[in-house]
Amino acid sequence: MEKSNEFEEHRNKLFRIISVGYLGDIPSIAYDLIGTVALILNLVAAFLSTFSDLNSLYGNVFMEIEKWTVLFFAIDYGLRLFCAKNLFPDKSEVGAVVAFLFSFAGIIDLLSFLPYYLPFFFPAGATAFRMFRVARIFRLFRINAYYDSINVINEVIRNKSQQLLSSVFIIAVMMLASSLCMYSLEHDAQPEIFANAFSGIWWAASTLLTVGYGDIYPITFLGKVFGILLAFLGVGIVAIPTGIISAGFVEQYTKLKHMGDYAKSIDMHFIKVQLDSKDKWVDKKIRELDMPHGALIALIQRRGNVIIPNGNIVLESGDKVIIGAQALKNDTPMNLKEVTLGQTHPWVNKFIRDLDISRQTQLLSIKRGSRTVVPRGGVKLKEGDTIVVISKVHLPGEDEIIV
Numbered sequence: 001m002e003k004s005n006e007f008e009e010h011r012n013k014l015f016r017i018i019s020v021g022y023l024g025d026i027p028s029i030a031y032d033l034i035g036t037v038a039l040i041l042n043l044v045a046a047f048l049s050t051f052s053d054l055n056s057l058y059g060n061v062f063m064e065i066e067k068w069t070v071l072f073f074a075i076d077y078g079l080r081l082f083c084a085k086n087l088f089p090d091k092s093e094v095g096a097v098v099a100f101l102f103s104f105a106g107i108i109d110l111l112s113f114l115p116y117y118l119p120f121f122f123p124a125g126a127t128a129f130r131m132f133r134v135a136r137i138f139r140l141f142r143i144n145a146y147y148d149s150i151n152v153i154n155e156v157i158r159n160k161s162q163q164l165l166s167s168v169f170i171i172a173v174m175m176l177a178s179s180l181c182m183y184s185l186e187h188d189a190q191p192e193i194f195a196n197a198f199s200g201i202w203w204a205a206s207t208l209l210t211v212g213y214g215d216i217y218p219i220t221f222l223g224k225v226f227g228i229l230l231a232f233l234g235v236g237i238v239a240i241p242t243g244i245i246s247a248g249f250v251e252q253y254t255k256l257k258h259m260g261d262y263a264k265s266i267d268m269h270f271i272k273v274q275l276d277s278k279d280k281w282v283d284k285k286i287r288e289l290d291m292p293h294g295a296l297i298a299l300i301q302r303r304g305n306v307i308i309p310n311g312n313i314v315l316e317s318g319d320k321v322i323i324g325a326q327a328l329k330n331d332t333p334m335n336l337k338e339v340t341l342g343q344t345h346p347w348v349n350k351f352i353r354d355l356d357i358s359r360q361t362q363l364l365s366i367k368r369g370s371r372t373v374v375p376r377g378g379v380k381l382k383e384g385d386t387i388v389v390i391s392k393v394h395l396p397g398e399d400e401i402i403v
Contacts (some may be wrong), residue, residue: 004217009126035072036137038068042070044075045062045069048062066116073113077112080106082332090318152308170240171240174206178230179203180225183196189223207227208233270323271322272325281321285311286313286315287312300321301319302316337390351379352378352379353377365387
């Protein structure tokens with residue numbers, strides 16, 4: 001059992017080190033810095049190697065940079081695979097590994113190094129494997145953990161996902177309808193250009209999205225009239241997702257501003273709780289929680305990342321939830337007193353019912369070693385007991401706690 005706990009402790013430390021954005025210790029910051037530098041060097045070398053003059057002079061340098069940075073990506077992938085259980089604490093060891101393998105981050109990490117080594121085993125596919133190396137650039141999104149402004153973009157897209165999908169569906173329907181109409185109008189006049197419905201889709205996409213490549217265009221009178229109408233319609237349709245995203249940014253920044261103003265104008269008390277699989281909040285959306293009036297969830301920490309809460313966020317096991325509550329007006333602080341019974345304390349070896357205490361004193365709990373004892377009249381107090389009481393009078397050996 002001790003070996004198992006020691007193993008879990010070491011794995012937790014390793015997970016904190018490789019978690020992007022964890023600022024708790026120097027090794028984690030250093031690892032993030034090394035990973036960022038390795039990625040930037042890899043991308044710069046890949047970009048510069050496309051210039052024939054530079055490649056002829058520094059080709060060996062570019063190859064060495066790629067070799068060592070890809071090796072770092074492979075080691076990083078192995079470490080993240082090893083710590084998959086920490087990333088998915090509610091799953092089994094095998095389930096956590098499978099979940100990481102098929103996650104977006106896991107696939108990107110795999111494609112960051114695997115295409116480099118595959119040509120050694122399959123030389124015929126070297127060109128195709130090289131194309132997959134472009135996936136390395138997606139590792140840059142890990143830097144998001146350091147920048148709240150980039151996280152706001154993710155939050156806006158997540159909140160407005162349904163509206164954005166609806167607008168994309170409208171655009172897709174318009175493209176399909178327009179392609180069929182243009183094919184009917186132009187096929188006889190341009191059988192080679194508008195050879196099939198897909199040719200019409202290509203023209204509809206370039207027209208609706210206001211790109212206008214000019215490689216396919218109508219030549220008939222009705223085709224030109226329809227093209228003009230579709231061009232005007234495209235301006236309005238493309239503006240729909242733009243307006244949705246713009247409104248989302250305004251809402252998000254307004255919410256953040258109001259939260260800041262609220263915190264400045266009203267005293268707030270905050271506590272941090274960590275959820276486990278047995279908590280009733282796990283797998284529930286924030287809007288489904290039965291929160292007291294005046295209480296709110298201020299922040300959520302999930303696997304080293306900070307999540308701005310909204311009603312659609314589903315809480316998970318392992319989440320650290322920051323709960324805030326407005327301070328009550330004209331509230332009188334509650335003064336609790338903690339008394340640790342020494343050898344000479346007058347309460348030692350006495351039953352609670354026999355204590356000579358004022359009616360203004362009430363015992364709340366007794367901590368005896370690692371146990372908490374409910375204070376009843378038949379409980380006998382012992383040396384070393386720590387008692388929490390609420391009292392308006394002085395007690396021997398008390399330490400005051402203000403709640």
